[in-house]
Amino acid sequence: MSSDSLSIIDFNEDYYAILNVKKEDLPRGRDVESKKFLRTILHTAYREKVFEVHPDRGGSPEKFKAVVRAHTILSDPILKDIYDKGEAPLDGIQLGMNIDWTKMGKYRKGSLADQEGTTLFLMIMEKSGVEGIRPKFAPNDPEFDNYSWEFSVPGIEKNVILSIIDDEDEVLRLTDGVNESDEIMPFKIYIYIPNVKMVFVRKQDNIVTDPDGVQCVVRGRFSGAEFKDVNLLSTTDHDEARRFITDGGLSDACKRYSEGTYEESKPSKIQQESATLVNPNDQHRVEQKALQDLVSMSRRRWREEEHPDHNRLRPGSHLEDGRSE
Numbered sequence: 001m002s003s004d005s006l007s008i009i010d011f012n013e014d015y016y017a018i019l020n021v022k023k024e025d026l027p028r029g030r031d032v033e034s035k036k037f038l039r040t041i042l043h044t045a046y047r048e049k050v051f052e053v054h055p056d057r058g059g060s061p062e063k064f065k066a067v068v069r070a071h072t073i074l075s076d077p078i079l080k081d082i083y084d085k086g087e088a089p090l091d092g093i094q095l096g097m098n099i100d101w102t103k104m105g106k107y108r109k110g111s112l113a114d115q116e117g118t119t120l121f122l123m124i125m126e127k128s129g130v131e132g133i134r135p136k137f138a139p140n141d142p143e144f145d146n147y148s149w150e151f152s153v154p155g156i157e158k159n160v161i162l163s164i165i166d167d168e169d170e171v172l173r174l175t176d177g178v179n180e181s182d183e184i185m186p187f188k189i190y191i192y193i194p195n196v197k198m199v200f201v202r203k204q205d206n207i208v209t210d211p212d213g214v215q216c217v218v219r220g221r222f223s224g225a226e227f228k229d230v231n232l233l234s235t236t237d238h239d240e241a242r243r244f245i246t247d248g249g250l251s252d253a254c255k256r257y258s259e260g261t262y263e264e265s266k267p268s269k270i271q272q273e274s275a276t277l278v279n280p281n282d283q284h285r286v287e288q289k290a291l292q293d294l295v296s297m298s299r300r301r302w303r304e305e306e307h308p309d310h311n312r313l314r315p316g317s318h319l320e321d322g323r324s325e
Contacts, residue, residue, distance in 0.1 A: 008069055009083050015070035019045040023084075035110050039075065043112055046071045046186050056177025064175075065168040071186040072166050075112055106166075107145040113164040113187055114139075114147065120162055120189070120241055121149040129251040133160075155258030156193060160232070163190045174236045183238035191233040191241075191250065193257065230257065231264055 016023045019042065026041060027034040049067050053059035073079045108114060117139075125135060132154040139145035147164035165188040175184060209215050232253045233244050244250055256262040 009073060009079060011083065011086055013066070013070075015073050015083065018066055018070040019049055019074065021045050021074075032110065039110075039112050039115070042071055042075050043186075047182065047184055050175065050184065050186070051177060051180050054175065054177030055172075059177075061172055064172050068168045068171050068186050075186075076106075076108060078108075107139040107142045107147060109140075109142070112185075113166075116185060116187075116189070116238065117147050117149055117162060117164045120245065123242065123245050124149075124151065124162065124250065127246045129248060130254050131251075133254075153254050153258070156254060158193055158195070160191065160193055160254065163192070164188070165190050170234070171236055174234060176237075181237055181239065185236045185238055187236065189233065189235050189238070189241045190231075191244075193230040193232070195229065230262070 021041060027037045029035075046067065050064065051057060053063035053067055055061055055064060073083055121135075121138065124130070125133065130151075130153055134152045135149075136152050136159050137148070137150040139147060139149070149162045150159040151162075153160050167188055170188045171186060174188060205217050207215050207217055232250065233241060235241055235244075253262060
């Protein structure tokens with residue numbers, strides 16, 4: 001369990017009320033049937049509530065993400081126990097030693113995320129039509145594993161990965177609030193090839209104001225490069241994931257990637273910018289020249305409008321028509 005997972009718990013929030021469920025009505029057993037029943041109750045409550053508070057239906061991002069968070073906490077047995085007790089444990093109290101929470105996994109066997117990931121994993125192996133695909137990894141250890149399943153595909157240098165990801169912002173971005181679905185999930189279903197694209201990262205843009213009060217944006221210079229995943233599928237809809245796998249979408253994406261012809265349908269802004277970049281030093285020089293031109297233009301306007309006789313004070317200065325004093 002990571003420190004980030006613990007930090008999402010707000011003990012002043014009533015997560016049961018947010019999902020419109022009663023704590024006393026939930027099964028408390030640790031057996032398989034009780035866990036399955038709890039999973040069904042919470043997922044049903046999530047589906048009913050999340051569309052009610054979706055921004056597309058007059059709700060707000062804050063309320064939507066609160067519902068996602070409530071499901072995340074109440075569906076995780078460790079987080080739920082911590083929340084029900086009313087306080088977070090001190091590091092190392094239970095085991096008598098210091099624990100590095102950042103190295104702890106979050107895999108929970110039998111959870112909704114595990115059920116979804118395992119179902120899609122088997123679907124990929126049996127029904128995707130990807131030639132030569134082989135399983136390479138499946139999560140099992142709750143102390144160190146996350147919800148990630150890996151496959152090897154001939155012609156692709158890195159493993160193709162299926163991950164189930166808790167990310168409230170991504171769930172909000174990917175969830176369609178207009179077309180209600182019974183198969184919507186409270187997490188991101190992500191199929192990708194990791195760390196294979198290099199993109200350049202910009203620093204923050206600068207806003208420059210000229211003497212006339214006109215603001216111009218000077219693009220931030222490139223500060224470095226980082227690797228990005230190749231996104232094959234991002235969704236919160238189980239049906240969309242199923243269709244992508246069984247109707248040939250995954251097979252086609254893997255084939256085109258191995259042939260070097262795969263393009264993501266919606267590249268991010270930074271990917272679009274970096275696609276035309278040859279050398280970051282050249283880009284920096286271009287941006288510095290643009291800044292110098294902006295400053296020169298501002299000075300020229302200042303001389304022309306505020307100090308029309310300014311040029312006459314400097315012998316040999318050139319006027320607009322090319323003549324010199």
